[in-house]
Amino acid sequence: MRTRIIIGIISLAIGLFAGAKLMELLGREYIVNNFPIPSGTLDDKDVYIKKIDIGLEVPEKKLKKVKEKAKNIILFIGDGMSMSQITALRLSQGGPNSRVAVDEFPYSGKVLTHSANAIVTDSASSGTAFSSGIKTNNRALGVDVNGNPVENITEILDRSGFVSSVISTSEITHATPAAFVAHVSSRYLSDEISVQMSNSNIKNILGGGRKFFMTEEDGGNREDGINLIEKVKANSKLITHKDELEDIARYGSEQVFGLFADEHLRDTNTPENHITEPSIKEMLEFSVNRSKNFIMNGCNGFFVMAEASQIDWAGHGNDYEYLMREMLDLEEGIKWALEFAKKNDDTLVIVTADHETGGLLIEPNDPRKYENLDVKFSFNTGIGRGSHTGVPVPIFAMGPGSENFTGTLDNTDVHKALLEAAYQDNSGSCVSN
Numbered sequence: 001m002r003t004r005i006i007i008g009i010i011s012l013a014i015g016l017f018a019g020a021k022l023m024e025l026l027g028r029e030y031i032v033n034n035f036p037i038p039s040g041t042l043d044d045k046d047v048y049i050k051k052i053d054i055g056l057e058v059p060e061k062k063l064k065k066v067k068e069k070a071k072n073i074i075l076f077i078g079d080g081m082s083m084s085q086i087t088a089l090r091l092s093q094g095g096p097n098s099r100v101a102v103d104e105f106p107y108s109g110k111v112l113t114h115s116a117n118a119i120v121t122d123s124a125s126s127g128t129a130f131s132s133g134i135k136t137n138n139r140a141l142g143v144d145v146n147g148n149p150v151e152n153i154t155e156i157l158d159r160s161g162f163v164s165s166v167i168s169t170s171e172i173t174h175a176t177p178a179a180f181v182a183h184v185s186s187r188y189l190s191d192e193i194s195v196q197m198s199n200s201n202i203k204n205i206l207g208g209g210r211k212f213f214m215t216e217e218d219g220g221n222r223e224d225g226i227n228l229i230e231k232v233k234a235n236s237k238l239i240t241h242k243d244e245l246e247d248i249a250r251y252g253s254e255q256v257f258g259l260f261a262d263e264h265l266r267d268t269n270t271p272e273n274h275i276t277e278p279s280i281k282e283m284l285e286f287s288v289n290r291s292k293n294f295i296m297n298g299c300n301g302f303f304v305m306a307e308a309s310q311i312d313w314a315g316h317g318n319d320y321e322y323l324m325r326e327m328l329d330l331e332e333g334i335k336w337a338l339e340f341a342k343k344n345d346d347t348l349v350i351v352t353a354d355h356e357t358g359g360l361l362i363e364p365n366d367p368r369k370y371e372n373l374d375v376k377f378s379f380n381t382g383i384g385r386g387s388h389t390g391v392p393v394p395i396f397a398m399g400p401g402s403e404n405f406t407g408t409l410d411n412t413d414v415h416k417a418l419l420e421a422a423y424q425d426n427s428g429s430c431v432s433n
């Protein structure tokens with residue numbers, strides 16, 4: 001027994017000595033790069049599960065007073081977009097030394113995204129935080145945790161003569177655009193959301209979702225039997241083809257519903273429709289140009305919320321190519337807005353996100369070889385499962401009031417900073433029905 005222990009100790013010592021000698025001879029680098037890593041260690045992950053209390057009230061960010069106010073606000077929301085999605089776009093577009101549109105913004109910060117009842121938010125709750133400045137529960141839209149309606153930014157700015165637009169690449173009744181118009185206890189009440197949209201003062205409502213305005217009898221999704229598409233045709237202007245975005249003079253002061261797809265834009269089930277569906281940039285250009293007409297006719301300014309909805313879906317689907325297509329669509333829209341803001345210094349442009357989706361990782365393809373230009377992009381949450389993550393998202397700002405979009409903001413602070421920036425004279429609505 002004693003002899004065995006002694007032999008054991010001696011073998012260990014020899015082993016350690018030999019290992020150290022080998023390290024010395026070959027260099028640590030060589031060993032790390034050339035010896036096989038024991039199986040399992042690459043894919044194994046340490047997983048911690050921990051209950052986190054949401055805790056006390058949200059600390060409110062102290063905002064600087066904005067003297068030169070913004071008469072126009074363009075708010076981009078990349079649904080599911082954090083720094084890794086932006087980095088992936090930059091790398092894929094032109095490598096690490098290239099620059100994407102958000103790199104041009106003079107101010108940036110980070111936004112905390114949790115909701116009133118969850119560490120990981122959904123788009124309804126975070127959309128409501130941006131739009132109404134309150135923490136609410138996941139799934140709630142424009143209502144507080146008790147279900148009471150809370151005024152949203154388009155309603156607030158309407159009182160000061162702003163004309164508003166909402167744009168999305170999902171069905172327009174989806175959570176993010178709905179947060180800027182509707183007040184409902186659940187994002188899934190799409191029948192009610194679309195009715196509230198048609199009754200709103202929003203002048204450009206552009207995205208997908210024709211089926212959400214049609215009855216089940218007519219092949220739509222509505223369970224309430226209301227033929228809303230007929231009502232929209234009667235009271236507003238319905239357009240379904242991107243060519244109809246060209247001649248803005250046709251629309252006068254009517255509310256325009258652009259419903260360019262049965263459900264979301266660029267649905268792979270209906271590729272034949274893609275030719276008639278506009279990009280974010282095309283919808284934005286239309287909304288801004290129409291807004292300028294409203295300003296010529298007495299409005300003080302405009303507000304546009306443009307959402308790249310499907311960055312989130314690409315994250316849910318763990319689909320890199322899809323992610324890049326959606327990031328590029330947003331990129332073109334941001335570039336257009338930057339050019340507009342450079343010529344119109346009373347315009348505030350904000351780019352942010354409601355949450356990250358997919359846990360996108362960017363790492364060397366071979367983790368043993370950093371000196372390698374093959375980059376592996378992978379998602380760290382399951383395909384198709386609930387896979388938003390709880391990391392902060394970036395925010396970028398250019399124009400009047402930008403200085404408040406720096407440091408760390410709660411998502412409710414974004415609303416407050418937008419209102420601090422916005423010109424408000426309470427002169428009344430310039431577009432009321």
Ligand SMILES: [Zn+2]
Pocket residue numbers: 080123312313316357388
């Ligand atoms: Zn999502």
